[in-house]
Amino acid sequence: MSVEHEIAVISAVQAMAALDRGKYDVIPVYITKKGQLFTGEKLLDIEAFKNIPALLSACRQVTVVKEGKDAVLLDVKGGIGRRRPVAVMDLAFPIVHGTNCEDGSIAGFFELLGIPYVGCDVLSAALGMDKAVCKQVLAAAGIPVLPCVSFTAREWVEDRDALRARIGEEIGYPAIVKPANLGSSVGIVKVKTEEELFSGVEESLAYADKVLVERAVTSLREINCSVVGDADECEASVCEEPVMSDEILSYADKYLSGGGKSKGMSSLKRRIPAEIPPETEARITDYARRAFKALSCNGVVRIDFMLDGDNDNQVLVNEVNTIPGSLSFYLWEPKGVPYSALLDRLVELAFKRKRSRENLSFDFDTNILASGGALGAKGVKK
Ligand SMILES: Nc1ncnc2c1ncn2[C@@H]1O[C@H](COP(=O)(O)OP(=O)(O)O)[C@@H](O)[C@H]1O
Ligand SMILES: [Mg+2]
Structure with missing residues (x-):
């Protein structure tokens, strides 16, 4: 569910082709633009993606469930209780680009399932996805970035004049307006003058709820x-x-x-x-x-x-x-x-x-719900 959906397909198919089959059983899982999961050998072939409906009809729709310690891919057909397990996942290797996945959401999904997964965790992925917040963290670490003014669609509607003044003072022109969380150059606009700022911001805000403005490097x-x-x-x-x-x-x-x-x-x-x-x-x-x-x-x-x-x-x-x-x-x-x-x-x-992470303890061995006292004192009327 991202503007980089197709690019992600290419990246994933390339990687699956390069994985050493002597070491790994590769189970391709495709996330459709609607967020459904499909698996099938056909997903290994980039040509098959030219006709997605035909591709999906040759694949099986699956879901992921936790069974004991395992995360299992289950065929969704067949009704609850009779769903056939397709595979147990030893490791997840997310190859997805953009919003709704690369922003930490897919890392969070695997964290909840408790299985090892490749790549950045929730925090680092989320930081990488928000260009404005990322700049703040990098600047605090002494790494040079262009300063920016960032704001939400709502702030732009309510405070347009103040923002325009700030951008004129702190950034100047020409400037670049970009969505805070997109990729692939989508929604990026160069504005040469203050007059162009308005249309530039509107254009960029069509793609994201938060945008940033920074000096254009000419x-x-x-x-x-x-x-x-x-x-x-x-x-x-x-x-x-x-x-x-x-x-x-x-x-x-x-x-x-x-x-x-x-x-x-x-x-x-x-x-x-x-x-x-x-x-x-x-x-x-x-x-x-x-x-x-x-x-x-x-x-x-x-x-x-x-x-x-x-x-x-x-x-x-x-x-x-x-x-x-x-x-x-x-x-x-x-x-x-x-x-x-x-x-x-x-x-x-x-x-x-x-x-x-397995060496960390996630159990704190007291169940306040079992004792009755903790909530009873304040939270629950007796
Ligand atoms: N401050 C800037 N000055 C000049 N060009 C820029 C600036 N910011 C971005 N660009 C141009 O826009 C492209 C895309 O911007 P970028 O911030 O990398 O977003 P994306 O995530 O879409 O790749 C850059 O590769 C560069 O060519
Ligand atoms: Mg870029």
């Missing part, structure tokens, strides 16, 4: 870097420089170049490694690792930077993708890490986190 180079690891240790990949056809790296640049035959983020025109001075690269990889830790990330993320050509090529963190397109595998291959090895590492990190 002499811009974009550099991305992936990080893999956890709170104990993490490593940065090589850097890439995506190549854009317009001022703003658009959805079309990212996914539609090449005659509409998209292969996801991995097919974007890019320079790998980015042609940047070694000092700049060292600074970027250092900030990338520090940002990963500041947000308490886990697994593989991609941190996107801007080089501000008008300010001495100042390095700024633009945004953090906690489930990056194509899982950034193409940034690890040049480091000598094949995609299947990257996936192995992600699986290991997921089991490592599960083991360390």
